[in-house]
Amino acid sequence: MKERILIVDDSPLVHQVMEAHLQEAGYEILHAHDGFEAINLTFKEMPDLIILDINMPKINGWQVCRLLKDHPLSKQIPIIIGTSAASATAISDPRQWSIQTGADDFFNKNLDSMDSLLIPLVKKQLEKKVRADKPHPSYPPLSELEIMSHLSHLLDIQLYKEVSYLKELDERKNAFVANVSHEFRSPLTVIGGYLSLMQAGKLGQTTKDQDEGIERNLRTVNRLIRLVTDLLDLSKIEAGKMILKKEKIDLAILLDDVIKLYSVTADEKKIELQREISKSLPLMFGDKDRLMQVMINLLYNSIKFTPENGKITLRLLEEGPNLRFEIEDTGHGIAKEDLEKIFDKFERVAAEKKEGTGLGLPISQDIVKLHGGKIRVESELEKGSKFIVLLPMGGSS
Ligand code: ADP
Numbered sequence: 001m002k003e004r005i006l007i008v009d010d011s012p013l014v015h016q017v018m019e020a021h022l023q024e025a026g027y028e029i030l031h032a033h034d035g036f037e038a039i040n041l042t043f044k045e046m047p048d049l050i051i052l053d054i055n056m057p058k059i060n061g062w063q064v065c066r067l068l069k070d071h072p073l074s075k076q077i078p079i080i081i082g083t084s085a086a087s088a089t090a091i092s093d094p095r096q097w098s099i100q101t102g103a104d105d106f107f108n109k110n111l112d113s114m115d116s117l118l119i120p121l122v123k124k125q126l127e128k129k130v131r132a133d134k135p136h137p138s139y140p141p142l143s144e145l146e147i148m149s150h151l152s153h154l155l156d157i158q159l160y161k162e163v164s165y166l167k168e169l170d171e172r173k174n175a176f177v178a179n180v181s182h183e184f185r186s187p188l189t190v191i192g193g194y195l196s197l198m199q200a201g202k203l204g205q206t207t208k209d210q211d212e213g214i215e216r217n218l219r220t221v222n223r224l225i226r227l228v229t230d231l232l233d234l235s236k237i238e239a240g241k242m243i244l245k246k247e248k249i250d251l252a253i254l255l256d257d258v259i260k261l262y263s264v265t266a267d268e269k270k271i272e273l274q275r276e277i278s279k280s281l282p283l284m285f286g287d288k289d290r291l292m293q294v295m296i297n298l299l300y301n302s303i304k305f306t307p308e309n310g311k312i313t314l315r316l317l318e319e320g321p322n323l324r325f326e327i328e329d330t331g332h333g334i335a336k337e338d339l340e341k342i343f344d345k346f347e348r349v350a351a352e353k354k355e356g357t358g359l360g361l362p363i364s365q366d367i368v369k370l371h372g373g374k375i376r377v378e379s380e381l382e383k384g385s386k387f388i389v390l391l392p393m394g395g396s397s
Contacts, residue, residue, distance in 0.1 A: 002028040003126055006047035008038040008064065010056045014111070018051065021114045022122070035059035036144050039067060042074050043139035049125055051118070052103070054083040054094060058144070062101040063151050069102030070154055073139075078125035082109040082118070104128075171239070178235040181228040188228065192221040223355060230359040234345065237366045244287040244370055251284055251291065251323055251391075252277045255316055258295045266303055271310050278317040284393045290367045291391070294375075297360040298327045298387050304354045305385070306331035321392055322373070328386040334379040342377065 005027045007018050019029045030047055032038035034056050042050065050068070052061040061081055068074040081098040095106040105121050142150075195218045197203050199211070206214065236242040259273055266273050302312045306329045315326040334342060338349035343365045346358040368375045372392045379385035 002026060003048040004028045004030055004045065005122065006030040006032060006038065006041060006045070006050045008032045008035070008050060008056070008061065009053040010034060011053070014053070014109070017111050017114055018118070021119060025115075025119050025122070027122070035061070035064040036142075036147055038064050039147055040139070040141040042068055042077065043071075044141070046073070047077065049122060050077055050079045051122075052079055052081045053109075054081060054098075059147070059151065062097065065098070065101045065103050066154055066158075067147065067151055075102075078104045078128065080105045080107060080118075080121055080125060082107045084109040174235045174238050177231055178239070181232040181235070185225065185228045185232065188221055188225050192218065192225060195221060227357050230357050230363060233363050234359055237363065237370075242290075242366070242370065244290060246285050246287055248283045249286055249288045249291070250281075251325065252281055252316055254288065254292055255295060255314060255325070258292060258299055259314065261296070262299050262303060266312070269303065269306070269308050269310075271303060271306055271308070271312055274311060274313045276313060276315045276317075281316065281318055281323065282393055284323055284391060286371050286391065287367075291371070294364040294367050294389065295325070295327075297364045298389075301356075301360060302327055302329040302331060302385070302387075304356070305329065305350060310384075319390065321394075322390040323393060325389040325391065326386060328384065330384040333381040333383050333385055334377065335381050339377060339379060343375075 003026075005022055007015055007022075007029060009015055009018075010033055015031055015033075019031075022029055030041060030045055032041045035058055038050070038052070041047075052064060054061040061083075065079050065081060068077065068079065079102070081094075081101075081103040083094055098106040104125055107117055107121055110117065194203075195214055198206060199214050199218060233242065255275070255277060259275060263273060299312070299314070306312060310330040312330075313326075313328045315324070315328070317324050332350060332352070334349060341347045342349055343361050345362045348356060348358040365375050368389055368391065374390045375387065377385060377387050
């Protein structure tokens with residue numbers, strides 16, 4: 001008995017050319033002109049092999065392949081997917097994608113080289129095929145609706161598997177980043193402490209050259225500590241392990257502390273720090289250290305991105321149920337198209353690259369969100385930026 005091959009294609013010309021070559025090679029041919037017809041003909045006739053086009057109306061070849069390869073009756077039937085180079089698909093690598101949907105082989109359809117290209121592939125697949133010696137089941141044809149609903153079910157399963165896999169990878173990556181950051185932070189802190197002692201002259205007299213070296217090394221160590229601390233914070237947030245230690249806090253005191261901390265750095269760049277804090281503000285319920293971290297990140301950025309002789313205004317006021325913290329600078333500003341991006345991880349948009357990791361804003365945003373608040377930015381290039389943080393006084397529980 002001749003082996004039977006089902007050709008699935010919406011082009012009558014392809015059917016004709018393929019049929020001629022395959023018949024000459026000794027095969028019997030069945031024809032389907034769209035995906036639905038192909039599925040029903042497969043269940044009815046149980047061909048020995050299927051040659052599938054990708055781009056067809058209604059459902060494409062990949063969907064047909066996915067469904068047939070999922071079905072216990074048809075999954076043994078070898079499927080070869082072919083597409084012409086000219087027919088564009090949204091997928092950049094149709095061979096890879098075809099194999100992923102379950103196809104046994106793939107070929108670039110070229111009507112001039114069918115015999116040299118397709119016939120060897122067909123032979124190879126038929127040799128591998130385990131012959132089903134059962135009689136062909138007579139299957140009640142499936143409606144288009146039944147096929148579509150089966151397909152959508154299959155795609156849901158596929159999507160679920162892929163998302164779960166990506167999630168697991170992401171969790172493993174997070175754990176790795178957390179471990180490595182942790183391993184780095186402890187020795188860096190020790191080195192930093194040692195350098196600070198040397199700088200303070202507590203380990204003996206040092207020369208001017210040694211002092212300069214100590215200063216440079218201390219700056220580098222502190223930068224690395226900031227980086228690993230950011231990475232550690234980020235992995236904690238992503239793993240849902242950043243737990244807030246909430247208490248009643250006075251944001252005005254917190255802001256004053258932050259301003260004091262950075263007044264020397266601002267002075268060095270001759271930047272004026274102006275504070276506008278409303279009198280007798282209510283206390284808020286929040287995590288002191290984390291909110292201080294947000295203020296530090298924002299102020300540090302403003303100092304970094306504001307040229308000499310600029311001005312930074314820090315405001316704190318009551319607004320409805322929230323406390324509103326604003327930090328406005330006369331710095332480089334941020335281009336309109338970049339405003340959305342700056343809260344994304346590792347995103348750094350300034351033309352002139354300054355020291356940084358691109359993690360300060362996403363971490364700040366997460367901390368504000370954990371408090372039930374919001375952060376946003378208004379900015380114009382060459383005029384300056386204003387970051388606005390709204391924090392509910394009660395905080396979210
Ligand atoms: P980093 O400052 O470490 O690069 P951030 O997440 O804190 O990372 O900020 C991301 C980017 O947003 C910065 O690299 C910069 O391009 C831009 N940006 C943040 N704050 C300001 C600001 N005050 N003025 C201008 N650009 C800013």
